[in-house]
Amino acid sequence: MRVIDVRVREGYQVLVGSGLLPQLGGEMARVGRRGSAMLVSDDNVAPLYLKTAKESLEKAGFRVCSFVFPHGEENKNLQTYASLLNALAEEKLTKSDTVVALGGGVTGDLSGFAAATYLRGLGFVQVPTTLLAASDSSVGGKTAVDLPAGKNLAGAFYQPDLVLMDVDTLRTLPEEEYACGMAEVVKHGVLGDRRLFDQVKQGPGRFDEEAVIARNVQIKAEIVAEDEFDEGKRQLLNLGHTIGHAVEKASGLTVPHGQAVAIGMAVAARAAWRMGLSEENCAPEIEQALVNNHLPIRCPYGPEELLKAALSDKKRRGDTIHLILPRRIGECYRHGVDVSEIGAFLEAGLR
Ligand SMILES: NC(=O)c1ccc[n+]([C@@H]2O[C@H](COP(=O)([O-])OP(=O)(O)OC[C@H]3O[C@@H](n4cnc5c(N)ncnc54)[C@H](O)[C@@H]3O)[C@@H](O)[C@H]2O)c1
Ligand SMILES: [Zn+2]
Incomplete structure (x- = not known):
């Protein structure tokens, strides 16, 4: 234990x-x-x-x-x-x-x-x-x-x-539910721990489940302890979620949350690299890890549909959409994109 x-x-x-x-x-x-x-x-x-x-x-x-x-x-x-x-x-x-x-x-x-x-x-x-x-x-x-x-x-x-x-x-647990959980596990690796990412990137059955869950809890717990009431650092946990929520919404909630987050992470990683916003091109590795864990990496919606869904987000504040982007695997940062530029960002990520 x-x-x-x-x-x-x-x-x-x-x-x-x-x-x-x-x-x-x-x-x-x-x-x-x-x-x-x-x-x-x-x-x-x-x-x-x-x-x-x-x-x-x-x-x-x-x-x-x-x-x-x-x-x-x-x-x-x-x-x-x-x-x-x-x-x-x-x-x-x-x-x-x-x-x-x-x-x-x-x-x-x-x-x-x-x-x-x-x-x-x-x-x-x-x-x-x-x-x-x-x-x-x-x-x-x-x-x-x-x-x-x-x-x-x-x-x-x-x-x-x-x-x-x-x-x-x-x-x-049904396989699809397990995969959805893996989206959050991969997320924790990308945002805070290269080693965790490496442990899980080959897919289920190829890692020590107890150790991986414990490490996940630790990563989340450290972030939460620094920001119990979600006023700053905790926003890192939104990696893949802003775009993911737009995917969920565009689908009328038929795309499960974990799958939407996986798509959101892949889109964010591709866009970040193409827009010169990350130090390394993490997209191929993130995509491979998601695919190995039975998760999707391609968005079934176009930039207009996604944009419409993103803009109707009730929790959005002002004219800036805050995205969490990978600098490299194991380190992410918060980046504000003006709503007038989000279309170009999404287009880069959807390619
Ligand atoms: N509080 C938070 O910080 C936070 C973070 C992420 C997600 N959430 C919320 O979590 C919810 C999603 O959680 P979830 O994916 O666990 O969904 P869930 O609780 O609906 O469980 C998924 C399905 O698996 C079944 N199930 C659960 N355990 C099982 C088991 N051991 N064996 C067989 N079947 C089992 C459930 O009956 C359900 O049908 C969403 O409502 C989301 O908003 C909250
Ligand atoms: Zn989530």
Whole structure:
């Protein structure tokens, strides 16, 4: 097992290893949780792992209740959030009790927002079961649900008390979901660690999963610790995401997030080189790493379509679009492009 300390104001540990799920109750007790636990899971994950989690918690003396919701991003909404809050109230959870998110990023984001807001905050533990949740969303304290107007528009910063990642749970994850998680892993390599990039560039099955996830968590944790509330350095984590979000939007959300991020990274790397904005041409290596990890590198949309989607981004501020660009593999920087020049940038990246 590997232990990573996340040094935010109220720090916590991320445990990564094999066979950890049956130790959930004991680990939660070790970090001071007790009383009741509300296990939150979707209807794919619950049949696979809820029983093991429940038994472990009960063995450690917790009273356990559960909330299972239908899987999918479309259920990360206000209705599911309200149902979860009502379930917490019905089960009479108090501030000293704990919400346990057992699942992917959807479960983590939804549960975290409920944990942040019910009684203005109660205990929160993340048990990620997707590669994306393990290497990205379960670390950093961002929680949210979607509104009809857009993704993640209602949310809060709320750090968990513990993250427990049992790598064995990844064995039931569909291949496409695994690949989507790899997009964020490759991203962490490109923005902060050449060695990590080299470890994963050959594709799945060719690297030490536990070590790679732990290193990912460390990279994200270091960035988050420097910028807990997303006011600066954390924007580096948006590598591939500005263009990726435009791809998602142009597709009407039919292109999965990880695939969109992969396309976004490839476009950014190609454009950066062609526009003289990177020191080395990283595009071929990034493209190869993405392809080896079963991810796309070509954008199905033209510059006009992408531009339209990028400009309608609700989180955009002013006339400058900030992009994260690779200087070389392992180092990225933030670069502002005026909206009048973004068309030329996209054209260079789409070629
Ligand atoms: N909070 C953050 O910082 C942050 C960062 C990145 C992404 N996110 C959010 O994360 C969400 C995406 O997360 P995700 O990709 O994990 O999606 P997800 O939670 O929907 O999981 C993907 C699918 O895999 C299934 N699944 C999960 N674990 C499984 C397992 N072990 N075996 C079999 N099936 C399993 C789920 O039921 C679901 O159908 C988005 O809502 C995104 O906004 C949040
Ligand atoms: Zn992402």
